[in-house]
Amino acid sequence: MIYVDNAATTKTSEAAIKAMLPYMSEIYGNPSSLHEMGQVAAEALFSARKTVANALGAKPNEIYFTSGGSESDNQAIISCAELGEKKGKKHIISSAIEHHAVLHTLDKLSKRGFKITLLPANADGIVKPSDLEKSITDDTALVTVMYANNEIGTVQPIAELGAICKKHKIPFHTDAVQAVGHLPINVVNDNIDMLSLSAHKFGGPKGVGALYVRNGVALSPFINGGAQERGKRAGTENLPAIVGMATALTESISTMDKTSKKLIKLRNELIQGLLAIPHSVLNGDAKNRLPGNVNICFEGIEGEGLLLLLSDAGICASSGSACTSGSLDPSHVLLAIGRPHEIAHGSLRLTLAADNTESDVKYIIKSTADVVAKLRAMSPVWKDLQEGKRNYVIQ
Numbered sequence: 473m474i475y476v477d478n479a480a481t482t483k484t485s486e487a488a489i490k491a492m493l494p495y496m497s498e499i500y501g502n503p504s505s506l507h508e509m510g511q512v513a514a515e516a517l518f519s520a521r522k523t524v525a526n527a528l529g530a531k532p533n534e535i536y537f538t539s540g541g542s543e544s545d546n547q548a549i550i551s552c553a554e555l556g557e558k559k560g561k562k563h564i565i566s567s568a569i570e571h572h573a574v575l576h577t578l579d580k581l582s583k584r585g586f587k588i589t590l591l592p593a594n595a596d597g598i599v600k601p602s603d604l605e606k607s608i609t610d611d612t613a614l615v616t617v618m619y620a621n622n623e624i625g626t627v628q629p630i631a632e633l634g635a636i637c638k639k640h641k642i643p644f645h646t647d648a649v650q651a652v653g654h655l656p657i658n659v660v661n662d663n664i665d666m667l668s669l670s671a672h673k674f675g676g677p678k679g680v681g682a683l684y685v686r687n688g689v690a691l692s693p694f695i696n697g698g699a700q701e702r703g704k705r706a707g708t709e710n711l712p713a714i715v716g717m718a719t720a721l722t723e724s725i726s727t728m729d730k731t732s733k734k735l736i737k738l739r740n741e742l743i744q745g746l747l748a749i750p751h752s753v754l755n756g757d758a759k760n761r762l763p764g765n766v767n768i769c770f771e772g773i774e775g776e777g778l779l780l781l782l783s784d785a786g787i788c789a790s791s792g793s794a795c796t797s798g799s800l801d802p803s804h805v806l807l808a809i810g811r812p813h814e815i816a817h818g819s820l821r822l823t824l825a826a827d828n829t830e831s832d833v834k835y836i837i838k839s840t841a842d843v844v845a846k847l848r849a850m851s852p853v854w855k856d857l858q859e860g861k862r863n864y865v866i867q
Contacts, residue, residue, distance in 0.1 A: 474832045475788045478673075478764060479622055479650060479823035485675035487723050488716040492677065495712040503709055504700065513711055520718035527721050528667065529658035530684050536691070536701045537714050540681035541649035542573035544668035547683055547694040547705070548645045549577045549616055552666075553586060555690050556613020563611040567591045567599045567628075568808040570618055571647055575804075591617070596757035597626035597809050604633055608640050615644050619651035619667075623805040623821060624756030625765025627655065634663025643689055649673055649681075653724035654732070654762055665689050671717035674724040680713035731826045735763035738824055738833050742766050745837035746820075749844055751857075751866045755806060755819065764824035769811060771866045772854035773818045773847040781843040782820075787836055790821045814853070815865050 475483075495516065501509030503517045518532065525532045538544045549564070556562060566578055568590040578588045591603045599617055608615075615637050620627045630646055637644035645666035651657060652667075653674025659667055666689060670681040685691045691704050698706035724731075743754055743766055751771040770778070775791035782789050791803070802816035811819075822836065848854040856862045 473786050473788065474828070474835065476822040476824055476828065476832070476836065477788050477790050478825040479821065480790055481672045481678065482675050482825060483827075484672070484677050484716070485720050485723055488676050488720040491719040492712040492716040495715055503711060504698075516715055517709055517711055520714045523718040523722055524682050527652075527725055528684055529660050531687065533702070534684055534687055536683045536685060536704055537709055538681045538683055538705060539679055540672070541571075541647065541668050541670035543694070544670075544681050544683035545571070545573040545647050546577050547691070548666040548668060548685070549574065549581070549614065550694070551690065551692040552614035552643050552645065553581050554692050559613070561611045561613040562586045563589065563609055564613060565589045565591065565604065565607050565615045567593060567617050569593045569597060569621055569805045570616070571622055571649070574616055574618070574647055587611070593626075593808055595810050596760070597621055597624045597755070597805070598757060598760065599628055599633070601629055601632040601636055604636050608636070608642065612640070612642050615642055617646060619646045619648035619657070620655065620762050621756065621805060622650045623803055624767045624809070625650075625761035626756040627651070627760050627762065630664065631662045637665070638663050650762060653721055654728070654764075656728065659684055659686070671713065671720060674720055676717040676720035677713045680710055680717050682717070727826070732763040734826065735824050738828060738830065739764055739766055741830070742822060742824070742833045742836060743768070745833070746840060749841050751864055753815075753866045755809065755811070766822040766824070768820050769806070769815045769866065770818045770820065770844050771815060771864060772851050772857055773844060775817055775819050777847050778818070778820055778843055781846065782839060785839045785843070787839055791819050812865055
């Protein structure tokens with residue numbers, strides 16, 4: 473079985489699993505308890521907080537542990553919205569290619585009277601800083617733009633976007649779930665006020681993440697009921713998972729340069745091989761993208777059939793975000809960068825990890841070519857295209 477769906481989730485690293493075990497069997501105290509075992513747990517919690525902070529160039533008291541990226545996104549956005557509302561500011565700027573954890577939260581706020589501006593992305597999936605500058609008004613309470621896209625892998629000019637927000641004294645949040653552990657990030661240099669991350673995207677366990685909030689930026693409690701996380705997120709901390717996250721983050725950062733070099737080579741070989749299939753197109757910028765991300769559309773096929781036949785061939789892939797895998801609608805990201813509905817339906821996302829190999833890439837290329845040919849042979853749309861009854865969209 474070849475697993476190339478690492479944007480959906482990664483394998484939990486052996487180091488993370490090993491680090492977690494003592495906090496489930498030996499050091500199982502509640503970090504809020506005053507007795508010795510509780511205090512040992514509290515020390516481990518602080519150590520993990522310090523580790524995550526150091527990885528981002530932040531301070532330990534700027535890190536809040538959450539259940540993952542979606543919760544972190546929700547808390548950051550809603551906090552800024554509530555603060556803005558108190559000041560009479562009800563305008564939020566984001567992008568059209570955000571994860572649904574952001575877009576659905578903004579939809580909810582729009583029903584409360586907030587004006588939402590979604591910046592366009594160009595054909596390569598990049599948001600232009602000049603578009604952000606033009607969209608800011610006196611009523612803007614927040615700007616939230618993702619660091620790297622979860623579907624097409626494009627990396628945004630975060631430092632430039634953050635600098636614009638800093639100039640206008642507007643809080644800047646970024647969903648960095650796909651970027652943390654894979655790209656070098658420094659919240660100070662990148663002008664980031666709030667940042668969301670999730671452990672299972674870089675070798676940590678599922679169900680745990682963090683929210684960075686720069687000191688001086690107001691954060692409202694999202695879950696009420698206790699004083700955990702300095703009163704901003706009630707509920708006993710999931711210490712084993714938090715320790716596993718810190719361990720996995722340390723490990724991924726320590727091997728980032730080596731891993732990125734390997735993945736970029738494999739990624740480019742995979743892109744080149746798949747684009748040799750007639751009437752295919754790469755989604756997202758060819759170079760300014762995550763090291764392991766490949767996203768390609770094939771004309772004349774449906775993505776669902778492609779995924780099922782690739783799975784039969786022993787390849788675990790996806791067509792887009794795992795959070796919308798049950799949807800029959802085409803990807804909003806692909807539509808936002810200008811792909812027509814019929815082309816967006818034929819997308820394939822392959823996301824590599826360090827344990828993938830050259831032989832994996834060769835097998836994926838051959839298998840995908842075979843599956844695409846098989847699906848096209850059964851497609852009336854493809855027949856019409858070949859007979860000239862329809863015009864090809866992808867040349």
